[in-house]
Amino acid sequence: MIGTAVSLDVAMRMLLEGAKMTVVLSVLSIILGLLLGLPVAIMETYGGRLLRYVAMVYEGTLRGIPLLAIYMVIFFSMPLLTGIGLPAFWAAVIGLGIRSSAYQSQIFRSTIQAVGEGQIEAAYSLGMSKLETLRYVVLPQAIRMAVPAWMNEYVIVLKDTSIALAIGIVELTRQAQYLVSITGEPFRYYGLAAFLYLIMVLPLTYLAGVLARKYGIKGTGGASNVRI
Amino acid sequence: MPPTSESDVLIIRNLKKKFGEKTVLNGVSFGVKRGETKVIIGPSGAGKSTLLRCINRLVEPDEGEVIFDGINVLSKDVDIRKIRARIGFVFQHFNLFKHLTALENVKIGPKVVKGLSDDEAEKIAVKALKAVHLEEDAFEKYPAELSGGQQQRVAIARALAMEPDIILFDEPTSALDPQLAGEVLDVMKELAKKKVTMLVVTHEIGFALNAADEVLFFYNGRIWERGEPRELLYNPKREETKAFLRRIADLSL
Numbered sequence: 001m002i003g004t005a006v007s008l009d010v011a012m013r014m015l016l017e018g019a020k021m022t023v024v025l026s027v028l029s030i031i032l033g034l035l036l037g038l039p040v041a042i043m044e045t046y047g048g049r050l051l052r053y054v055a056m057v058y059e060g061t062l063r064g065i066p067l068l069a070i071y072m073v074i075f076f077s078m079p080l081l082t083g084i085g086l087p088a089f090w091a092a093v094i095g096l097g098i099r100s101s102a103y104q105s106q107i108f109r110s111t112i113q114a115v116g117e118g119q120i121e122a123a124y125s126l127g128m129s130k131l132e133t134l135r136y137v138v139l140p141q142a143i144r145m146a147v148p149a150w151m152n153e154y155v156i157v158l159k160d161t162s163i164a165l166a167i168g169i170v171e172l173t174r175q176a177q178y179l180v181s182i183t184g185e186p187f188r189y190y191g192l193a194a195f196l197y198l199i200m201v202l203p204l205t206y207l208a209g210v211l212a213r214k215y216g217i218k219g220t221g222g223a224s225n226v227r228i
Numbered sequence: 229m230p231p232t233s234e235s236d237v238l239i240i241r242n243l244k245k246k247f248g249e250k251t252v253l254n255g256v257s258f259g260v261k262r263g264e265t266k267v268i269i270g271p272s273g274a275g276k277s278t279l280l281r282c283i284n285r286l287v288e289p290d291e292g293e294v295i296f297d298g299i300n301v302l303s304k305d306v307d308i309r310k311i312r313a314r315i316g317f318v319f320q321h322f323n324l325f326k327h328l329t330a331l332e333n334v335k336i337g338p339k340v341v342k343g344l345s346d347d348e349a350e351k352i353a354v355k356a357l358k359a360v361h362l363e364e365d366a367f368e369k370y371p372a373e374l375s376g377g378q379q380q381r382v383a384i385a386r387a388l389a390m391e392p393d394i395i396l397f398d399e400p401t402s403a404l405d406p407q408l409a410g411e412v413l414d415v416m417k418e419l420a421k422k423k424v425t426m427l428v429v430t431h432e433i434g435f436a437l438n439a440a441d442e443v444l445f446f447y448n449g450r451i452w453e454r455g456e457p458r459e460l461l462y463n464p465k466r467e468e469t470k471a472f473l474r475r476i477a478d479l480s481l
Contacts, residue, residue: 119323
């Protein structure tokens with residue numbers, strides 16, 4: 001088998017197939033991470049002692065374990081303990097998603113705190129409840145301030161989808177592995193895969209800048225800090 | 229004279245507050261009548277800001293009473309949000325909502341807290357912004373694009389738009405240079421003339437002289453001396469008041 005030639009056309013089709021899985025996996029994971037991470041951040045900043053503790057243990061644990069180990073636990077250990085096995089794809093989404101939620105919670109925690117006591121006191125003084133203050137004053141600012149860091153987190157999630165090959169997900173890196181094992185040409189196919197990752201990531205970095213300018217809050221620093 | 233008059237919109241009785249070991253308010257009692265402008269002066273650390281924050285319970289006092297329009301504010305049964313909606317608060321550092329334009333900053337209270345429609349809230353907000361003489365081309369600007377004086381006037385409009393029974397001012401001009409402080413003080417003087425009820429913590433002796441009905445001198449967490457502005461400021465009785473006023477006068481020379 002090794003040494004079989006593969007036409008560039010076929011190779012590219014395989015790699016793009018893998019890249020598609022990489023994108024799908026990363027998008028679902030970052031969304032799951034957002035849906036879990038934002039509430040965790042709110043628990044850490046606005047929760048009572050118990051909620052805060054639960055949230056801290058959650059994000060601290062997930063940030064402290066390598067993604068590969070998280071995958072091993074979800075895909076191999078959980079079925080033994082619970083009898084419920086997840087399909088590899090969903091195990092990959094959940095593993096990457098919950099790990100991202102831990103990091104995203106820290107992004108939002110810091111931007112929530114950056115809104116500052118003064119504006120919160122002003123909202124309370126108008127008669128707003130805690131929830132109204134969160135909804136109308138804190139979150140609109142915290143979410144917008146989080147855009148650059150969040151885009152960065154997405155880039156990390158996108159690259160870390162490659163670790164899902166350990167539980168059998170056929171994504172970009174795994175496709176490159178196939179091609180290498182068939183052709184014995186690691187330089188060409190890993191190089192192509194790396195190039196494809198770069199092509200996906202670079203526009204995102206650019207997009208992060210555009211979004212930061214578009215959604216940045218005037219006077220809170222960052223690229224949008226245009227003074228008149 | 230115990231402050232128990234019927235016309236008092238706000239009555240403070242024997243208010244006490246400690247932060248750790250430090251006593252910040254040590255038994256403060258006074259009243260504010262409807263339409264009155266009362267000015268509180270005194271050295272920093274005398275408990276002036278804490279007093280204002282205790283009135284709408286941004287800070288919980290340890291002891292004493294706060295009666296607002298006949299309601300015991302410190303009672304556990306009170307929905308403090310309803311009280312706060314009727315008490316305006318203007319902060320030293322403006323504390324405008326940075327993601328909202330000047331107009332939106334003023335609209336948000338009537339909309340979110342009072343549940344008014346966008347149109348109604350806008351009408352009230354425009355009226356309030358005109359009352360503080362905000363230039364019309366600044367209505368759609370964000371706080372970071374406004375001068376400090378404009379920001380503070382928007383903050384006053386934000387308080388006015390709630391149609392409060394009283395507005396508390398916590399050193400509203402301390403973060404402004406004199407020219408910008410002037411435009412804020414002019415607005416406050418107009419409000420005093422219009423008989424808007426105000427309780428103002430400030431170092432602006434000129435404002436106290438021109439606009440106040442009574443001046444309270446705070447010292448060591450107490451009302452050390454109180455009286456008519458001219459009487460208290462030109463002819464203080466107690467040593468500490470004299471020393472404080474001398475220091476203020478030196479600074480303004």
